[in-house]
Amino acid sequence: MMEKAYADKINQLKAEAVTWVKLAFTDIDGVHRGKYVNIEKFISILEKGAGFCDCVLGWDINDQLYDNSEFTGWHTAFPDAKYRVDISTERRLPDEGGMPFYLVNFVNDNGEPHPICPRSLLQGVVAKAKSMNINIKLAFEYEFFVFDETPDSIRAKNYRDLKHLTPGNFGYSLLRTNTHSELYHDFLHYCEQMNFSLEGIHCETGPGVWEAALLYDDALAMSDKASLFKTFCKSFFQKKNLMATFMAKCSMDYPGQSGHIHQSLLDATTGESLFYDESADHQMSPLMQHYIAGQQQYLSAFLPMCAPTINSYTRLVKGFWAPTAATWGIENRTTALRVIGDSAASMRVEFRLGAADANPYLAAAAIISAGLLGIENGLQPTAAIKGNAYEQEHSLPGNLQLASNLRDAVRDFKACAEVEQVFGPQFSQHFIASRLWEVREYEKQVTDWQLQRYFEII
Template sequence: MTITFSELKKKINKKEIDTVLVSLSDMQGRLTGKRVTGKAFLDYVHKETHFCDYLYTVDMDMYTVPGYKSSSWDTGYGDMTVKPDLKTIKVLPWLEKTAIILGDSYDHEGKLPLQHSTRQILKEAIQKANSMGFQPMIGSELEFFLFNQTYDEIHTNHYKNLKESSWYIEDYMIFQTSKEEPYLRDLRNGLLESGVYVECTKGEAAPGQQEINVVFTDALSMADDHILIKNAAKEIAFQHNKAVSFMAKYKEEVCGCSCHIHNSLFNIKTKKNVFADSKDKMGMSKIFKSYIAGQIEFLSDLSIFLAPNVNSYKRFQEGSFAPTKSAWGIDNRTAGFRLAGHGNSIRIECRVPGSDVNPYLSFAGLILAGLYGIENNLKLEAPISGNLYSNKKLKEVPKTLNQAIDLARKSKLLPKIFPQDVLDHYIHAAEWEQSEYDKSVNDWEHRRYFERT
């Protein structure tokens, strides 16, 4: 459950809680942090603690990547101050006597927020929306693969001969998900008890593929919940001697894993959805149309924030339910942007991100692009109908991380919504990821070249 600091204090004093995970999101959207004793958290850690500032410069392997302005060997890799956000305390029922709290990152003195920290980037996007009278509301749907092996087994086998939890496509299939229910039930109910409003889990469009859906909420809470959902899915799988993967494209022959981002704006005062207009033939307000137009305008340039890894781009295949076109349609799952809902629930679903995305960065990018569209009164083109995969006239989403990096470097749009230091930071992260892949030698190369060259 989500609890107050006072309630946490009582639970610690009653010895119901003895460990507090003081955590934050790194650049990859992973949960990082410390396990703090309940006593220390109450005595002083609830005010602030310190992490090495290299956490926003390391890659997926935790390698100290050179070339960052914010932190390097030249700066000495000092400390950053992390101030726990007391509104984010949750009890985690799947971990014994454990609670979690998320924090915000500041400079060494604890005075200035770190501009390049992922949560701060989203908070500034939300502040921008608030200044315009809007509260961004988001729901993110996460897909993942479930395996009947442990992480250790999979690693020992060099990620070969993986055993998905099903041998057939299980989209909406009740019997197959009944076989997976001991794990899925613990995941749903554990998250629900922790304070994440889970609606459902379901089988998805490939053997072993799952989806978890949660009820939409304000953008910051959704991002916080998103990283907890992914961590919980892994921890609970570990407890069941299983493994899960949130790779965007785990296997060439099957669908990738998406993170569909449903977003809307509510009026701060009335709490009503400003996207709804019953007088419009599509039920869409002018604000909504300009918001979508902004997101479409920015989509290609934003790609490093929506598809951050080399593997992300292997998901964009025709006929795979992953979009290949930068366009919108009415309830059309072949479009990059799908109009969903009606009345007060009307919203736009961005179908571009995979489940490897950092929610703070992707939410921020989409919100800021949409607000740009509103501020500049951008006009929305008519929705595209039919099979967008076969429509050769439409603009394509970037096909590779290299292409996305080039678009971000040359973009005249991104500096209008992000500070230059933030752009430089995340472009550098993408460049490093690409360079590491370019140096690698993989199984495809062995099969193709080992004997025949």
């Protein structure tokens, strides 16, 4: 028998005379994939389910199939990966005549969450928190460059000598937001229409750099919004013959692009803050200390889920506003974990390691899981860092140092006993395979640096 929510949705769409619907999911890299379906097909999907070829869970961002995955490949003959529509994610696409849009979750044959579906993975982490009577609130912040270019022009230029939307650094510039106010207003309104409203937006330091802070929400809903923000932000600008990029670092001349995550834990029954304790040092409750300690302890091991690309590690450089060790401090922007707030409403921890290129579902799953392990095991954090964290890393235990490249980060991920315990063996093995594939694809390349360095002189 069809779920009542599905039946009600079908009746609503029929009453509106909706003819087409758009569906999407994110792959392991956080790239949205999907399709249009007519209303009759959509009704059939709600009633019976449907599937995408499971290659979509076994290829890279260039649609190249992994050759090292057990889950999917030529050896499996690429059956369908079944999915179900999450109708609670409905948006009406403002630039497609109000067409309904939905996210989907992959499921197994028995209807249970698929082990390597990124969104389902986060749902499982959130469910674990709920079993501990914890509700998690998140807020993502993204930095991104905007270029006066098109997908064709960047390729014609071979990604070199690109024209930024605006020149100069101009951090927090009123001049830039005044001059381009129409573009900013259009973007703010678009974000509201797409149900990923912003708390704030400003010019960040660097030519054409914007920083947007999404308005906080429950962990899964916030990760949906963060994921959709990245995709629809890019399409918003491309429709205006501009381009936005969320690469962790698109030029060595400028700081990298972050994807910071603010986290608050609430009592799931009362809604009260679990982080705030008026009588404690810095008003940090014992539970908050355990949560931070868990993130310190497991940040190195879970790093590939937060820094998943080759490019991610060009951002993790001392003195460039990104951490290189699992440090924490009170209102300290040189640490990986920044404690903020002096009231129950404001008390939170900012995860500053996250890069803009991370899959929001996997980054959220990683940091929340690390924090929950800290609570479960009663872990204690190191002393808070005061002053410049980069200058004090030598005094920290070795397991708090972060890998400087993806291959080493995957090594640490693979060596951590808790990885399979927390994320499941199938996801863990598949994710390792996907990141090692990424490393191998990179290592096949002869770079401009190598040519300039060696071609003549060696």
